[in-house]
Amino acid sequence: MNGKPTTPPRTRPASSGSPFTAPAWIAALSVVGLVSALLGDGVFDLVSWVVFTGLVGICAWAWIKRDRR
């Protein structure tokens, strides 16, 4: 070792695949959420609530896992 402090790699390895994979899934789920409650009550409402709670949850998850370095 040459005495220099070892710094951790500053980014995680780049994820494989397109940066649009996750956004495409999110957009598709958003459409399901938007349409579902229109089609009926009860379980159709529930699907919409779950989808949109998921979207808010992803934002919260990104904030909790934020990289403070």
Add this chain to the structure above:
Amino acid sequence: MQRAAIKAWFVVHKWTSLICTVFLLLLCLTGLPLIFAHEIGHLTGADPDVAPAPADATLRDLDAQVQTALQAFPGNVPLFVGWDPDAPTMYVNTGPRPDTPPPQMQTVLLNTVTGAQVPAPQFNEGVMYFLYRLHTDVFLGLPGMLFMGAMGLLFVVAIVSGLVLYGPFMRKQRFGTLRTGRSRRLAWLDLHNVLGVVTLGWALVVGLTGAINTLAKPLEQAWQSEQLGEFAARYAGQPRPTALSSLQAAVDTARAAAPGMRPAYVSFPGTGASGDHHYGVFMQGDTPLTERLYRPVLVDARDGSLTAQPQLPGYMTVLLLSQPLHFGDYGRLPLKILWALLDLLTIAVLVSGLYLWVKRGSTATRVAEIERAQTQDIA
């Protein structure tokens, strides 16, 4: 992505966003309480709570109801009547002229069984109406509304161009990357990207349906001239009838013509909703979808005969579907709360975008920043 392409998309994103951001902030802020208009109305008494009527109660005759309303506003003419699906109340909009626009309407709320007037503030007064006007037309009528619609379309272009730029930015980053420990600018940029891409689908639909809703008036006019034009020959040269046939009979006729549906509201002749010669009885079903896709029944306002049950043209269906998708009022209170949260996240996207513009430097610097992001590990 090539430098020239990045630059072009960057310029599109910058300018479409800049022009619409201040209006979008206004829309998001005024829209927030409007999501809960129904709940707020019940809390403030604007939407009074009326005890449910017994199931076998006989409803008061509609023509008598209209007379009661006109006694409250002598000299006015009836414009619209409509029913609350959740309470035994109905409203009667009146005004000095058949084509009185909503801001000048005078409304009476009546018990559907007893005919007693239910004390309630006018819908076109008060804080919520003020917010509604700010949200829809900034008090400028149709031009204001169309202007807000144009801002909505710019918002859609800003979202699409933002998504295109998201690609090169995130090529070397994991989804959800939020780096808060380096420059403040990078933190805001990551936040803008994460929140922007998560709310993208919702914001696109709410933005686009909002823009469509601003076309309500022209679309309704187009529908009338197209649909009612079919009967024009029959009524050619006839003035608008002054002595109208019975409203109760018109509603009974419409009910018989559309079994299984209930009337949502009725337009009087000359109001701009059913031509000069007809009652428009707008029937609704009881699912979230059929509740909003009104089926009009046109009843001759002179002799009370059934004229037609026109099919709504495609553009009217699009308009009627755009309303719930914009308001978020079709999945009970939890959907409204989520609508509000997504609205707040959209505000965060707008504010972070504004911050990035204030701290922008030159376009060349920004384009170089995006170029670096797609080739290096560290932006």
